[in-house]
Amino acid sequence: MHTCISLIAGLCMMPLADTASPAVVTHEFIYETAPTPECHATTIAETRDGELIAAWFGGTKERNKDVGIWVAHKRAGKWTKPVEVANGIQADGNRHPCWNPVLFQPQSGPLMLFYKVGPSPSTWWGELRTSQDHGQTWSAATRLPKGILGPIKNKPIPLPDGAILLPTSSEHAGWRVHFERTNDLGKTYTATEPINDGKSISAIQPSILTRKDGSLLALGRSRQKKLWQAESRDGGKTWGEMTLTDLPNPNSGTDAVTLKDGRQLLVYNHTTRGRTPLNVAVSTDDGQTWKSAAVLETEPGEYSYPAVIQTRDGQVHITYTWKRKRVKHVVLDPHKFVLTDLPTTPGK
Numbered sequence: 061m062h063t064c065i066s067l068i069a070g071l072c073m074m075p076l077a078d079t080a081s082p083a084v085v086t087h088e089f090i091y092e093t094a095p096t097p098e099c100h101a102t103t104i105a106e107t108r109d110g111e112l113i114a115a116w117f118g119g120t121k122e123r124n125k126d127v128g129i130w131v132a133h134k135r136a137g138k139w140t141k142p143v144e145v146a147n148g149i150q151a152d153g154n155r156h157p158c159w160n161p162v163l164f165q166p167q168s169g170p171l172m173l174f175y176k177v178g179p180s181p182s183t184w185w186g187e188l189r190t191s192q193d194h195g196q197t198w199s200a201a202t203r204l205p206k207g208i209l210g211p212i213k214n215k216p217i218p219l220p221d222g223a224i225l226l227p228t229s230s231e232h233a234g235w236r237v238h239f240e241r242t243n244d245l246g247k248t249y250t251a252t253e254p255i256n257d258g259k260s261i262s263a264i265q266p267s268i269l270t271r272k273d274g275s276l277l278a279l280g281r282s283r284q285k286k287l288w289q290a291e292s293r294d295g296g297k298t299w300g301e302m303t304l305t306d307l308p309n310p311n312s313g314t315d316a317v318t319l320k321d322g323r324q325l326l327v328y329n330h331t332t333r334g335r336t337p338l339n340v341a342v343s344t345d346d347g348q349t350w351k352s353a354a355v356l357e358t359e360p361g362e363y364s365y366p367a368v369i370q371t372r373d374g375q376v377h378i379t380y381t382w383k384r385k386r387v388k389h390v391v392l393d394p395h396k397f398v399l400t401d402l403p404t405t406p407g408k
Contacts, residue, residue: 081354082398085375085391090114090132090139094385098122099130100364101213101313102379102387105163106371107171107194111135114379115145115161115173116387127157129175131195132387139389145198146189148177159184162211163195167218169245171195174210174226182232186210188246208240208249213265214280214315214367225296227266227278234258235283237266239296255290255299263288263302267316269324271346277324279347283311285332289347307341307350308332308405313365319394320370326350327366327378331406338363338380342397351399356380356390363388370394 096118104114112134119127129146132139148156159176166172170190178184186204191197204210212228219225219241226240226249236254256263262283269277276296279289286304293300307328312335314328324347330339340354356378357363366380376392 081396083354083392083394083396085393087388087390088139089382090379090387090389091142092386094118095130095142095144096120096127098384099387100381100384101160102365102381103161103163103215103367104369104377104379104389105165105171105215106369106377107165109194110372111194112371112377113163113171113195114139114387114389115163116379116381117158117161117175118142118144119157122159123157123180125155125157127159129158129161129173131173133195134389146173146175146187146201150177156184160213162213162215164211164216164224166224166245170199172246173198176209176212184209190246202246205249208251210240213313213365214267215369217268217270219295221295223295225268225276227268227280229264229266229280230254231264235262235264237263237278237280237288237290237302239266239268239278239299241296252297252299256288256302261288261302261304265313267314267326268296269316269347270318272322273346277347279305279314279316279326281311281313282309285309285311287314287328307402310334315366315368317368317370317376319376320374321394323394325353325368325370325376325394327356327368327380329364330403333406335362335364336360337406338366340378340392341402342394342399344399350402352402353397353399354392356388357382 099118102116128144130142132142161175176184186209189198211226216226236258266278266280276292287307290302316326324343338357341350342353361383378390382388
């Protein structure tokens, strides 16, 4: 285990497991003193004022009723103390656990915080809160329409026609992926039918990438020990056949982003068993082949459920679960990636 090399405002800045990577800018915990015994499912966004905001769910343990949505901001180089901004208390007074927050800053309109509420992934529903002041205060929760869950783990993408495409999935009738769309910042929604049967490939939690030719590529988590993928050529209205990639997946969440220079970047566990290591891969051919760009974690433990964005300054920001105890934040300079062949898949 590496020792801390400095303390900045109470944050331990540490070298990555892949200390040789010239792309690493910083590596830090968002908080040192945990506000809850457990945390999971991070999300990150850049607000209109150019600051970072991160969120996750936290409580005594996943599925427990005390699990809420927690938020922290990074201002002037320091992460603020996490605060709970949403819980599962309903109008009848009953409280349910919260799950999988997703932050999204539209090109116009308020900051959006989607999350799920309910006893389990097969019975949960979607809720939405918005913020007009960069996440300082939030609206009351709005329950999404029946049949609409919102983005299930990973961020939406804006479409050229002004709509927002939400990557989602359900678990009540097998693991099935579908996509939702809103043209009015979450006032109304439409949804596709599931793009898989949930049997031959059990798939959830898509990320959406945009390609140079205007098509979309979705990929994500499966129970088949590999990432799945599917393609759309009409802005996400219809999708081609879902297939399995050569990339391993230990039935754990992933995330991906299209970089400003057109390259595709993926954060995932390069293994078929367990949730370590945590890896970054890059594709220069629109997701047809992938190369290793960095290894974020290699030690025993759970390093999972990453979220990734590229900010206006070009840097790549990644957050993820660190042993279910803390949230880690990594900053990478994509201009300094040294791409190598993917490692042999452990866990086979």
